Amino acid sequence: MFKPSTLLQYVRDVAASATFYSGILGTPPVEQSPGFALFLLGDGAALGLWQRDGVLPPVTAGAGGAELAMVVANPEAVQQLHDAWCGLGVQIAQAPVTLEFGHTFVGVDPDGHRLRVYSPAEGLVARD
Known part of the structure; x- marks a missing residue:
């Protein structure tokens, strides 16, 4: 059995989105690279921001x-x-x-x- 724990948002600009989410969440990402940023939300939940054009398989939605x-x-x-x-x-x-x-x-x-x-x-x- 597994427990889903991370929501991934596909974004155009990881740095800009990380700045946005840092503002509304009141905390910086725990991990950030040019193509990905990760925020810990508590109770094992996380929010990942993934560079849209780097996702495999490609994003269609x-x-x-x-x-x-x-x-x-x-x-x-x-x-x-x-x-x-x-x-x-x-x-x-x-x-x-x-x-x-x-x-x-x-x-x-x-x-x-x-x-x-x-x-x-x-x-x-x-x-x-």
């Missing part, structure tokens, strides 16, 4: 077909992160709003990958 979701403690934390990301110049695809699953907003990275921050609605189980 575009960005935006999936989201990296980040759980926070409460709606106030959603608003605080939204404000911080706006201060960093992050493109916001969805302003803070309460949906069926909780309070949320969506930012977009330089390659168009969707980044959802949310606080689960009362009674829902969150994995943080």
